[in-house]
Amino acid sequence: MLDFSHLRCFSAVAEELHFGRAASRLNMTQPPLSRQIQVLERVLDVQLLDRTSRSVRLTAAGRSFLPEAQRILRLAETAAHVTRQVAAGKAGVLKLGFTAASAYDFLPRLVTACRAALPDVTLSLREMVTKDQVEELLAGRIDAALVRPPTTHPDLTAVRALAEPIVAAVPADHPLAGRERLALSDFQAEPFIAYAPHEARYFHDLVVGLLAEAGVQPNVLQQLTQIHSILALVRAGLGLALVPAAAERLRFEGVVFRPLVLAQPRPAELFLAWRRGDDDPLIGRLVAILAALPEG
Amino acid sequence: MLDFSHLRCFSAVAEELHFGRAASRLNMTQPPLSRQIQVLERVLDVQLLDRTSRSVRLTAAGRSFLPEAQRILRLAETAAHVTRQVAAGKAGVLKLGFTAASAYDFLPRLVTACRAALPDVTLSLREMVTKDQVEELLAGRIDAALVRPPTTHPDLTAVRALAEPIVAAVPADHPLAGRERLALSDFQAEPFIAYAPHEARYFHDLVVGLLAEAGVQPNVLQQLTQIHSILALVRAGLGLALVPAAAERLRFEGVVFRPLVLAQPRPAELFLAWRRGDDDPLIGRLVAILAALPEG
């Protein structure tokens, strides 16, 4: 049966065309090297080298086998190296899910930090709502997920990746646009663009909770899922909205963002979740990168 | 040091996820298989498998190593197979030189026969004059050559590949075009397109010899190297020419070819030459194919 040592021996002899030199390169003596070559030729049932007591030459078959042998040896070395890198969490592929809103500001920062710290790691990104991410995570189709609370599934572990403020989105020509900062009470009876209760459940519940807690009842005109759609309606002057601070990165002309005075300054949370007990070392690396990420 | 048996063992265990079944697949018992995996993990310094007494699972490193291991094993098998094929002369690359005129009829027939008999052999073709072919052959830059005589170099062996008639090329509107067959004496004092004495030495010497032997002196107007150039001048009505029968394959409109009555019916010879003692089995295959080729 074919063996790496045969390939190493053949490769050395074929390169040196001299058994003695090849043997010393392989840290062995000439006799066992001669035998290794004989065994290889017997295994392949092919004469690879024409040798007399004065010269060693490759046969046509040997010439064709040499690059293959070298390639296989090289592949084995790189495979070993890559595997060590993967085990150290320094190489490999991490399939990461994320919510649409996290792509506005947080995800690019995370990806940039990963590229810098782990240049040989490939992040495979997929946008999904939190519910689908949990499903895909449990099914093993993604390895980590940027999700909204709650993150209490028994088979998942999660750490908070981000807590960000909620800001008011106001049409540029609206009276409130002139104010430095707003309070929830400013929204009383104002036309309001809200989140859809199912498709954008987290922000819907968050905003509804904040308003209810403050006893404020805006005039809800529309319920939408996507933040950029909400901002488009705000720009059109249809009403005000409450959006995560990261939405400012969308740079919507005609919409101004104003800080919102809240008891809890950063109520919008994002978590990194993964399968409990997942031994992929990339998870640990990712959590470490996350912890070192400057707060945005 | 990494070893094929490690890869085979790992591959089997990773596919079966069961040491006992993997062992029986490898025709061995379970204990040495466990040890092989331990050795592999020690060599790589990486844990590839998470195993308890009830379950075997791949780690992230193992998942990345498995396809590499399988690929290396597959490569080794195909390399062995290809090498056996090369040794049998059934695969590989043969660099073949040929003269321009041999490409008119003989070379395509030879290439077709090679493709049919040796589908995994690649013929790498280069057109050169005989002198250059001998040089390239000796330098090892081509492996075989279709050359014109003489083929008496001490380091080369040659067999006759072809002996073909010489035919007369006559303008369609020339009086001689009406004749069924011609003799050399018909060329006495006729305008004649001849071969260049250096660049087309073989045909030049052949034609000069034939004419001299017959005591015929045509009126040589031009000396050219390429047969298609000669035929172009014939078509233009500038004179007659003597060309190898294969030139008929060029299907030159306005030129008719007439058999030439000669003492030696097939005086134009082509030889297959190769390095004396070249052990490339493809040479032998090629010679055999040549011998089996129907005479054209």
Place this chain on the structure above:
DNA sequence: CCCGATCGATGCGCGCCCGGCATCAATCCA
């Protein structure tokens, strides 16, 4: 023309390693 040097092949003996058997230890199921 012969002798010595070179170099791959071979005979031989030793030691290591690999494979198999028996058994242990952990885990799961009934």
Place this chain on the structure above:
DNA sequence: TGGATTGATGCCGGGCGCGCATCGATCGGG
């Protein structure tokens, strides 16, 4: 809680791969 399953481990025997010594072929120099 006991038996079955399964991977790990202790142990032993045989084979094989290594190195040493030597052979045989070939080439070059005197």
